[in-house]
Amino acid sequence: MPVFEYKALDRAGRNKKGIIDADSPVSARQKLRGSGVFPVEVKEASPRTKTLASSPSISSFFKRVRFSEISAATRQMSILLGAGIPLVSCLGTLMSQTSNPALKKVFAQVKESVNEGASLASSLSQHPKVFSDVYVNMVKAGETSGSLDLVLERLADFSEHQQAVRGRFKAAMAYPILMCAVGSLVLFFLITFVIPDILSVFDEMHQSLPFPTLALISVSDFFKSFWWAVLSGLAACIILIKRAVKNPAGRYFWDKAMLRMPVFGSINIKIAMSRFARTLGSLLQSGVPLLTALSIVRSIVNNTNIAKAIDNAMDQIEAGKSLSDQLGQSRWFPPIAVQMISAGEQSGKLEEMLYNIADVYEREAETQVTAMTSMLEPVMILIMGLIVGFIVISILLPIFEMNQMIR
Numbered sequence: 477m478p479v480f481e482y483k484a485l486d487r488a489g490r491n492k493k494g495i496i497d498a499d500s501p502v503s504a505r506q507k508l509r510g511s512g513v514f515p516v517e518v519k520e521a522s523p524r525t526k527t528l529a530s531s532p533s534i535s536s537f538f539k540r541v542r543f544s545e546i547s548a549a550t551r552q553m554s555i556l557l558g559a560g561i562p563l564v565s566c567l568g569t570l571m572s573q574t575s576n577p578a579l580k581k582v583f584a585q586v587k588e589s590v591n592e593g594a595s596l597a598s599s600l601s602q603h604p605k606v607f608s609d610v611y612v613n614m615v616k617a618g619e620t621s622g623s624l625d626l627v628l629e630r631l632a633d634f635s636e637h638q639q640a641v642r643g644r645f646k647a648a649m650a651y652p653i654l655m656c657a658v659g660s661l662v663l664f665f666l667i668t669f670v671i672p673d674i675l676s677v678f679d680e681m682h683q684s685l686p687f688p689t690l691a692l693i694s695v696s697d698f699f700k701s702f703w704w705a706v707l708s709g710l711a712a713c714i715i716l717i718k719r720a721v722k723n724p725a726g727r728y729f730w731d732k733a734m735l736r737m738p739v740f741g742s743i744n745i746k747i748a749m750s751r752f753a754r755t756l757g758s759l760l761q762s763g764v765p766l767l768t769a770l771s772i773v774r775s776i777v778n779n780t781n782i783a784k785a786i787d788n789a790m791d792q793i794e795a796g797k798s799l800s801d802q803l804g805q806s807r808w809f810p811p812i813a814v815q816m817i818s819a820g821e822q823s824g825k826l827e828e829m830l831y832n833i834a835d836v837y838e839r840e841a842e843t844q845v846t847a848m849t850s851m852l853e854p855v856m857i858l859i860m861g862l863i864v865g866f867i868v869i870s871i872l873l874p875i876f877e878m879n880q881m882i883r
Contacts, residue, residue: 480504480520484513494577495584541579541606547635549574549583554628563624564590582606595619609772610755617763627762634758641750641838648845652852659860666867668699674871685874692870724780731779735808739848746841748777749813750834752786757830767793782808799826813837 480501483493492513498504501518508515549570556566567587574580582603589599597616600607611631618627675693685693699706720726735741752773759769767790774786785806792802800818803809813833820829 480518482508482515482519483517484508484515486513495581541576541582543635543639545574545576545579546606546611547632547639549579550628550635551632554625554632557625557628563596579606596624609775610759613764613768613772614759614762617759621763630758630762634754637754641842644842645747645845648842648849652849652856655853655856659856663860663863664699664703667696668703671696671867671871672700686870686877688866688870689874692867728780731781735779735781739844743841743844743848744779745808745810746837746844748779748782748808749810750837750841752777752782753813753830753837754834757827757834760830761827766799770799779808782806785809 480498481493481495482504483491486492496504496507498507501520504518505515508518552570552573553566556569557563561569564587567583567590571580571583571587574583585602586596586599589602590596595616597612597619600615601612614627614631615624618624621627671692675689675696717730721730734744737744755776756769756773759772760766764772770786770790770793774783774790777783777786785803785808788806789799789802793799798818798821800814800821803817804811804814816829816833817826820826823829
């Protein structure tokens with residue numbers, strides 16, 4: 477059934493706009509009038525506006541589909557399907573309850589595709605920026621096994637858990653990052669624009685100055701004269717790093733550096749392991765074949781080195797080898813994780829063991845991030861204090877010397 481975009485007036489004369497599914501523009505106008513609004517303009521949604529795959533814009537940024545909205549819609553769909561409501565009616569209900577225009581349009585297109593005889597998984601796959609490969613393949617496995625409502629419930633649990641973990645990590649890192657950014661800006665402003673006016677008094681006195689004051693004057697003069705070069709250099713470095721990361725070779729070395737960094741490397745490995753284990757466990761529990769699940773997981777670990785290790789494991793699994801033996805050959809998979817996977821394969825409870833691995837590494841990563849941020853705060857305060865103390869001493873030393881000369 478086609479989908480139409482409309483602009484209308486309600487009984488109070490207020491403007492309204494949205495989307496509606498109908499057989500024709502005439503039917504769409506009739507449905508709008510029946511709902512108590514008066515259509516001003518009705519036009520069929522073009523293929524460009526049907527999906528979110530078009531080029532990003534400011535309006536699309538504010539109308540983007542959030543991860544939490546997908547999770548809530550998945551939970552609602554699982555409840556509706558579990559209550560025996562047909563799939564098309566479920567999609568219509570979700571479309572009417574969704575307040576996000578972009579997500580409403582996506583559900584309208586999915587409903588139209590399902591009405592035309594396509595499966596839910598293939599309909600969702602037409603919107604890759606909204607529904608990930610993990611989501612689509614789990615839905616496909618649920619349709620194949622006839623337990624779509626259970627798979628959707630499991631998928632909602634998985635999405636909510638991932639969202640909660642991501643929120644905890646963001647909350648832990650927010651304060652140190654904000655403090656570092658604000659402190660750096662304040663120091664940059666002081667050294668570039670405030671300190672030169674204070675130090676100009678000493679230049680006019682034509683007397684010898686102590687070394688800390690001379691060093692502060694040099695630094696201040698440099699920033700005052702070349703602050704634009706400093707900012708341009710930082711911007712250029714960021715741009716060059718981003719371009720290098722887009723290159724396959726550059727991305728490979730960047731990801732390897734992220735795994736080898738002191739402290740941060742260990743955290744990155746643990747986060748990748750938890751993401752790998754939980755996603756693979758959810759896919760396997762939903763009935764997705766192992767090789768298909770691994771091909772999906774390799775794209776969400778967000779590290780080319782670990783993805784390469786998964787690729788090597790997939791090649792050997794096709795030859796009849798076990799998953800744990802092949803992952804154990806990679807330096808990026810910790811021995812404990814490999815042993816737990818091996819135990820899961822031998823006991824026939826691989827999915828349960830993968831969930832245990834994810835829980836362990838999520839807790840360890842969260843504990844390590846919390847400990848790191850608790851150490852970062854006093855270290856940053858100490859560094860800021862030392863810099864401010866150096867500035868104060870550099871300004872006060874000439875004043876003390878002048879007092880001694882007067883005496």
